[in-house]
Amino acid sequence: MPLAAHPADLVLRNARIHTVDPANPEAQAMAVVDGRITRLGTDDEAASWTGPHTQVIDAAGKLVLPGFIDAHNHVRLGSDDACVQLAGARTLDEVHARIRAWRMAHPDAEWIEAEAFDYSAIPGGRMPTAADLDPVTDGVPAFVLSYDVHTAWVNTAAMHRLGIDREHTRLPFGEAATDPATGEPTGFIRDFAVKGLSRDGHRALQRLGVPWASPDRQYGRLATSLDDAIRFGITTVVEPQNSLDDLALFARARAEGRLRSRVVAALFHPRGTTDADLDDFADAARRHADDRLRVGPLKLYIDDVVEPRTAALLEPYAGCRHHRGDTFYPPEEFAGLLAKLDARGFQCFVHATGDRGIRTVLDAVEHARAVNGPRDARHQIVHVECLDPDDTPRFAALGVVACMQPRHSAPEVAGPGKDWAENVGTERWHKAWPLRSLHRAGAVLAFSSDWNVAEMDPMIGIYTAVTRRPLDGGEPWMPQETITVEAAVHGYTMGSAYANFLEHDRGSLTVGKAADFVVLSRDILRSAPEDIPGTVAETVVVGGRVEHGEC
Known part of the structure; x- marks a missing residue:
């Protein structure tokens, strides 16, 4: 020719x-x-x-x-090779062994930092305490992040260094749990993702000398994760939770040639965000609006996570008479907040895992549409782990995107015997990550890894969406919610593109x-x-x- x-x-x-x-x-x-x-x-x-x-x-x-579009990928968070790696440590003894080995290799370290702690490693379903860390840390402050980065675990020396005592439990970087009998802090810190990853929380950790929070360590995590993303075929990364301070890290990555994947960076909207902050967010969105780095959506939380029983459920947790978790905002307040943000033209990514948390967000979107009129907002509910069937059709009806992480639904992650399945109880297992139900109801599915909570590789997410089986084979969990390979690929490509207003370009x-x-x-x-x-x-x-x- x-x-x-x-x-x-x-x-x-x-x-x-x-x-x-x-x-x-x-x-x-x-x-x-x-x-x-x-x-x-x-x-x-x-x-x-x-x-x-x-x-x-x-x-x-x-x-x-x-190219895959990972719609929810914390490239700034992990993994950090300066930390003790606790992924796969299934018992407290194994956690201790890994910390001891790290201490032997780093005898002069001023802090012991670890990541990817699994709640199920603690016997009896309780949360960890400083007393669990003290025997292997030799008075050196220890700072341990859970695998989902929603909680932190510290030893007695770290509590002293961080100023945690019975009079100081409401911290800039989380809520220190206390012993119900003595009122003394236990060494377990809740709400770390909500507070510790905020601008104020991160600055507080930097002032207190936690090395994990330093800019160089942050950049190291970002650069390594960006290298992993391109290796896995992820050509667009949506980083879902950033402060204005964090944007300099992406600018550095771009200048140094490490921003090989395109990035959409959402800005974190913690409680207390002001109108002046929103003006700053809008200004940042105007300054960063090209096809390599775009800033703009807002990240909010309505509840926390199921494993430590901090997600908001419609009915009490299994084995509890009354406790069903809390929402971070009363429903009416959250509905008003979402309507305000919607009126200003912001797209919102709202973390919601429990069925009551999800319903609260859907109710808020419905209120925003009633107040402001319908618009192509594409607000996202992120995670959608425990969804009441009555709310399934509301996603399509309200134009809400279900941003989901198929790997989280794997049996070895959340299934029988794991904290997630045990905490919600067998009678609610049918609500777990209902991919097929949402797909059939016409909802837009945007898929993602939630790295470093789970593996970044889209192949693992696609496999789990298609089989609901463990990675090494075995019996599926809730196989009635599997989807086809084509549908899973769509979730990692066109679904995620649409979810982020990129469908005309990617x-x-x-x-x-x-x-x-x-x-x-x-x-x-x-x-x-x-x-x-x-x-x-x-x-x-x-x-x-x-x-x-x-x-």
Whole structure:
């Protein structure tokens, strides 16, 4: 065929392109000019797009998908190689062993810091205490974060260093639990994600000398996580909770060439946020609004998490007569707040895990629509872990996006015998991560990892959404809520693009959109589900530029 007058900058050929575009679902070849897709077609056609300086990627018949969009990924939080890594430590003895080993390797450390602590490691279903840490920390202050970063655990020396005593339990970075008999703080700190990751909370930790909170440590975590993201084929990362201070970290990553994935950064709206703060948020959104770094959505919390029984449930927790968790705002106050933010044009990401927390957010969105009139707000409920069936159709009816993390629903994470399943009780298991129910009801599903709470790899999320099985096989948990591979891929691409107002630029391989795509080592649309987690991103392209792999 004759050579085009203006050859492409890049041509992908010999591929099985799954476009996630129903108008043109498959292709063999794709042309890219100035970072955007200009043609989709056959290998025969590709010859006419190719000139002497065209970069050609031969996909060798492999599956090509749009770049993954991780709709909720805490790239600033982990993992931190300066911390004791507690992931997989299933008992208190194993936690102790890992801390002892770290202490031997770092005898001069002024702080012991650890991350990824699993609540189930503590016997009897109780929360950890300083007395559990003191025997292995030798008077050195210890600061331990849970795997979900919603709580912290400190020893006696750290309580002294952080100013925690019976008169000082309401902290800038959390709420110190107290012994009901003595009133003394126990060493367990709740609400860390809500307070400790806020601007004020983080600054307080820095003033108190916690190394984990230092800017250099933050940047190290961010840079490493961004490297992981591009390696996994994640071409857009949505970082869901940042203060204005944190934006400098992304600017540094961009200047140093580490921002290879595109980033959407949401700003944290803790309780007490002022109108002046909102003006500053809006100004930051205006200053950061290109296709590599965009700032704008607001992150709020309505409840906490199920494992330490701080999520808001409609009925009491299993084994409790009365306790059903609390919302951070009374429902009427939250409805007024959401209406105010909606009126100013902000999109809101609201953390809600319990069925009462989720209902409170849906009620607030309904109130905002009644007060302000309907608009294309695309407010998100993030996590949607325990959803009452009566509320399932309200997502589509109210235009609320379900931003969910399939990996959280895995049996070895939340199933029988784990704190999540035990705390809600068997009679509520049917409410657990209802992916299929929401999908059938017409809700937009936006998928994500919630790194570093769970693995960042989208293949693990897709596998879990499709099987509800453990990673090593075994029996599924709540398999009636599985979805197809195609639906799971949509959740990680077009669903997440739509959720973040990116559907006209990303999410599918469509002429005119950004050339963000991934060549996979295996055709996950045709392979056995158990082979999906072993699939890797061999080539990752962002804006027509190869950012990972070879061509």
